[in-house]
Amino acid sequence: MQVLKTVKEARLFRESLKEAPGFVPTMGALHFAHASLMRYAKETSPYIVSIFVNPTQFGPGGDYSSYPRTLEEDLEICRREGALAVFAPPVEEIYPEGFSTQVVPSALTDTMCGLSRPGHFSGVTTVLTKLFNILRPSKVFFGEKDYQQCRVVMKMIEDLNLEQEMVICPTVREKDGLAVSSRNSYLSQEERSQAPALYAALKKAASMIEAGEEDVQKLVSEIKKIINLDMPLGKMDYVGIYSPDTLLPLTEINGEVLLAAAVHLGQARLIDNIVIRKEQIKL
Structure with missing residues (x-):
């Protein structure tokens, strides 16, 4: 399993593949729900995982600085689940100095989580657009727990004529029903x-x-x-x-x-x- 740190490395790795990979985007702190997404991906094709705590989807007073970062443990989970590679760039690789472009969704964010988290979904769609362009996956795998995010990303793929197919996987729960997060x-x-x-x-x-x-x-x-x-x-x-x-x-x-x-x-x-x-x- 390769660990890719730069956009250049990620693009060179993608060009070396004979077929488009699956893709599981994450912010790290991986758990068995992420592993479940990887298993769904593995059923369809070789796949890549991203680990990137995306600052643009955290609002003022959010938990960006305290969000758990467990890269070595995360890499071990990805190895165990058979990922081809992990793209784990530093923030400045995704948002270099002077970065000023956003992908801004509209109607689907004026409800539910969007009301109390202004700007959150713009951060999500912007980083995913970049990751999709860098890695050019065939299928992308998301959990149904984040239902609004799934709908927003599906609409983005449709509106921007992106080539990815979105696969929504069932919510993974603890024995007492709590959704894993x-x-x-x-x-x-x-x-x-x-x-x-x-x-x-x-x-x-x-x-x-x-x-x-x-x-x-x-x-x-x-x-x-x-x-x-x-x-x-x-x-x-x-x-x-x-x-x-x-x-x-x-x-x-x-x-x-x-x-x-x-x-x-x-x-x-x-x-x-x-x-x-x-x-x-x-x-």
Whole structure:
């Protein structure tokens, strides 16, 4: 497995390949959910992993400086999972002096996480555009936990006529239901014991929809009630029911829906979602 540090090295490595690789973009601090993405990638083609803590997707007061950086451990995971190479550039390689261009998404970011994290998705789409151009992968692999990010990136690929195919992989969870995230390491023991309430609340609303409940306000109230009761240390960012395509809030249940929520718990910001497909809804 090669470790690539510069754009030049990455491009030369890409040119040496006979076929376009798969690509798993990460910010490092890898865990078994990242390993799951790598396994999905490996099923389709040889693949490259990037490890880059992207400063432009952190807002003022964000956790950029404290975000866990575990490069040697990350490289070992990538070796174990069979990655062809890891692209782990320093910040100045991606954003050299004088860098001034952004890829700015629009409508899909005016909701959910975009409301409380202004500029976040511009940072995501800008760095991904650069990485896609440098590595020229065929398929790119993302986790469904970051549903809004997936939709934003899919729209970017479509709008900019990029050649990548996006593969959205199922959310990986701990045994108690908590979605696996690098930021879970921020949780204290007490906070960690309360964290599964987020997914439990979404699951309860999902079961109500599947049983025929159509009252959006009742569903949102149920999610909030469970979070307030079982996660007293949490502070809700948003809770809502959205269109899986447009991410706009829904006022009625008449097709596929996205249940999504974000909660601040100690130093961590937890996000989670459940997509209810048409075939799951009782008519």
